[in-house]
Amino acid sequence: MVSRKITITNLSGLHMGAAGKLCDEAIKYTNTDIRFKYKDNYEANAKSMLSVLGASVQAGQEIEIICDGEEEEKALFALVELIESNFDEF
Helix, strand or coil: CEEEEEECCCCCCCCHHHHHHHHHHHHCCCCEEEEEEECCCEEEECCCHHHHHHCCCCCCCEEEEEEEECCHHHHHHHHHHHHHCHHHCC
């Protein structure tokens, strides 16, 4: 299991477009459980659009991405890279 804390920096937070990109990336890793903790240690399934949108993560909030499985390091790297790119919105 690997994890990393990261701040959501895009202006709209995890809105529909960003959440979709996050889920699309997470779904690529079928043999890895991917979730993230937010706010008061609530957890969201990064492969579920409803779960990600339900988290209502806003700009400036920190999340902790947690990956567990065969491709955990590769998945974590890809998700961090996506978030750091502000979901390619600029």
